[in-house]
Amino acid sequence: MAHEVETGQPQARYSYGGDEFVFVELAEGMSMQVNFRAMAITNKLKEEEIPGIVDICPSNASYMVRVDPDVLHPDELIGRLKEIDEEVGDVEGFELETRVVDVPVMMNDPWTHEALMRFRDRHQDPESTDLEYSARINGYDSTEDFIAALLGSPWLVTMIGFVPGLPWCYQLVPPEEQVEVPKYVRPRTFTPERAFGFGGGFAVVYSVQGRAATSSSAWPRPGPRRQARAPRLPGLHRLPQARRHLQLPRHRAGGVRRDPLEGRGRHLGVPPERVHLPPRPLARGPARVQQGDPGGAVWRLGSGSRAS
Amino acid sequence: MAIRVRQPGLLTTVQDTGRFGEYDIGMPPSGAMDVFSYQVGNYLVGNDDGAAGLEITYFGPQLEFTEPAVVAVTGAEMPPKVNGEEAPTWEAFSVEEGDVLSFDYLRSGARSYLAVAGGIDVPVFLHSRSTYTLIGLGGHEGRALKEGDELEVGEAGDRSGRVGMAVAREQIPAFPAEAELRVIIGLASYRLTEESLRTFLETTWTVTPDADRVGYRYRAASSGSWSGSSPRARGPTPRTSWTSATPSAPSRSRAGSSRSC
Numbered sequence: 259m260a261h262e263v264e265t266g267q268p269q270a271r272y273s274y275g276g277d278e279f280v281f282v283e284l285a286e287g288m289s290m291q292v293n294f295r296a297m298a299i300t301n302k303l304k305e306e307e308i309p310g311i312v313d314i315c316p317s318n319a320s321y322m323v324r325v326d327p328d329v330l331h332p333d334e335l336i337g338r339l340k341e342i343d344e345e346v347g348d349v350e351g352f353e354l355e356t357r358v359v360d361v362p363v364m365m366n367d368p369w370t371h372e373a374l375m376r377f378r379d380r381h382q383d384p385e386s387t388d389l390e391y392s393a394r395i396n397g398y399d400s401t402e403d404f405i406a407a408l409l410g411s412p413w414l415v416t417m418i419g420f421v422p423g424l425p426w427c428y429q430l431v432p433p434e435e436q437v438e439v440p441k442y443v444r445p446r447t448f449t450p451e452r453a454f455g456f457g458g459g460f461a462v463v464y465s466v467q468g469r470a471a472t473s474s475s476a477w478p479r480p481g482p483r484r485q486a487r488a489p490r491l492p493g494l495h496r497l498p499q500a501r502r503h504l505q506l507p508r509h510r511a512g513g514v515r516r517d518p519l520e521g522r523g524r525h526l527g528v529p530p531e532r533v534h535l536p537p538r539p540l541a542r543g544p545a546r547v548q549q550g551d552p553g554g555a556v557w558r559l560g561s562g563s564r565a566s
Numbered sequence: 567m568a569i570r571v572r573q574p575g576l577l578t579t580v581q582d583t584g585r586f587g588e589y590d591i592g593m594p595p596s597g598a599m600d601v602f603s604y605q606v607g608n609y610l611v612g613n614d615d616g617a618a619g620l621e622i623t624y625f626g627p628q629l630e631f632t633e634p635a636v637v638a639v640t641g642a643e644m645p646p647k648v649n650g651e652e653a654p655t656w657e658a659f660s661v662e663e664g665d666v667l668s669f670d671y672l673r674s675g676a677r678s679y680l681a682v683a684g685g686i687d688v689p690v691f692l693h694s695r696s697t698y699t700l701i702g703l704g705g706h707e708g709r710a711l712k713e714g715d716e717l718e719v720g721e722a723g724d725r726s727g728r729v730g731m732a733v734a735r736e737q738i739p740a741f742p743a744e745a746e747l748r749v750i751i752g753l754a755s756y757r758l759t760e761e762s763l764r765t766f767l768e769t770t771w772t773v774t775p776d777a778d779r780v781g782y783r784y785r786a787a788s789s790g791s792w793s794g795s796s797p798r799a800r801g802p803t804p805r806t807s808w809t810s811a812t813p814s815a816p817s818r819s820r821a822g823s824s825r826s827c
Contacts, residue, residue, distance in 0.1 A: 271756065273753050273755065274750050274751075274753070275750075275752055277750060281752065313588070313589050315589035315590045322589065324589070417590075418590065418591045418592045420592055421592050421700065422592045423591070466700070466701045
């Protein structure tokens with residue numbers, strides 16, 4: 259049964275996953291702070307190199323640890339985790355070093371449009387498209403405004419899963435500006451690979467074709483053809499990524515066709531390596547961004563101070 | 567080359583103990599589903615722990631040996647044959663160059679394991695030879711075996727002394743059609759009422775055809791006893807999850823649930 263602990267933070271729930279796993283739910287709701295807490299706790303646990311720990315996996319609002327129960331009893335681990343939880347506290351001032359990756363996205367593309375039209379009967383509003391529906395329920399007058407809101411801010415990769423290379427991206431804007439889109443009433447069973455999708459408060463990029471997709475909107479990400487099936491692994495999980503999703507005009511997407519919307523959305527005008535995070539700090543946001551070297555940024559949780 | 571695949575069977579993959587420590591990049595362990603049978607096979611032929619073998623699902627392959635080898639078949643009851651002659655299970659035996667190993671129909675269980683002295687020598691990917699078919703990584707070209715595939719076997723030396731090494735009859739696991747499972751109550755159980763949990767534990771569940779290396783979906787055999795619930799979990803871990811009236815148990819080739827966040 260779940261163990262309860264008082265931390266001053268949202269109640270963490272410690273529970274077993276079979277004989278070999280300890281699962282810790284830090285909060286029932288997702289927030290930047292709880293994600294940072296998951297990362298801070300698991301980073302600290304990694305540093306301790308406790309014998310018997312096989313796997314450490316931070317997640318959006320939780321984390322999981324796998325143990326060899328012949329070496330380390332799950333209860334012993336839970337005891338230590340509770341101490342680390344207190345040491346980490348509210349992660350005020352916690353810093354994450356990230357690298358910044360630009361992700362060109364083509365909106366309203368033919369491939370995901372076909373996919374979403376196939377499953378209209380499973381959607382809350384079969385009469386509109388995912389984009390139209392998402393714009394409406396988020397209070398935008400047009401899909402263009404919605405797209406601008408969606409792509410106009412950087413995102414933070416908060417976890418990778420449930421297949422290798424699939425990033426969960428959290429929009430770095432004040433909570434009241436955050437886009438939220440419910441999952442389909444019944445999930446789609448097909449999403450093209452390399453689609454950009456949105457579900458709940460998260461954006462994802464499908465690294466492989468989704469066979470049980472649950473997110474609400476999806477747009478493929480044009481780009482170089484994959485050279486191999488294997489994702490580029492080194493470093494992927496060592497350094498959290500900040501991402502910006504940039505709208506790509508259709509003529510850049512392999513010359514499929516000219517985009518009537520060309521020029522209306524933001525698009526990638528310079529090669530990715532020359533794109534930096536916007537200089538303006540996210541003044542009202544839960545996190546601040548400071549320009550670091552061109553390839554990276556430091557994210558700091560807190561309301562008053564800038565990262566140094 | 568040491569093994570030529572004449573017929574691949576339904577789903578035959580290269581597996582070892584698994585690829586651990588990589589959940590944080592979304593990489594599930596993969597590896598043999600029935601770890602006991604897989605490991606015992608290695609012990610019988612004298613392999614080190616973790617040597618790769620073949621996991622054979624429901625319907626066996628036809629394999630031609632291009633070199634002599636010492637092998638063992640363990641796991642689900644799927645009687646092996648060498649050149650059409652019955653061969654032992656849970657016992658190391660030798661095959662000669664040109665011998666063809668095939669399998670009779672499955673009698674019980676789901677997965678059998680073929681251990682070969684020296685181990686199946688496919689490239690190591692992220693410290694494991696296990697196949698992760700969902701995204702095509704590891705094992706033999708990231709996929710189940712196909713007709714015409716050729717597999718290398720690692721250096722074994724003289725293993726003739728292993729021939730006849732067998733598991734005592736009383737140690738061979740049974741694979742009954744109905745089994746009582748040991749359950750650890752844990753993850754997200756607080757979302758169930760006590761009554762729901764009791765009902766869940768007392769219900770006889772039937773494995774649906776929706777069962778593979780990623781997960782098993784179950785249906786209540788006694789209808790009406792389980793009405794379901796929709797707990798949402800928040801991370802990747804083996805557990806039972808259910809979104810309606812069909813709970814599922816994620817397995818070795820799964821990292822998290824599509825309902826998790």
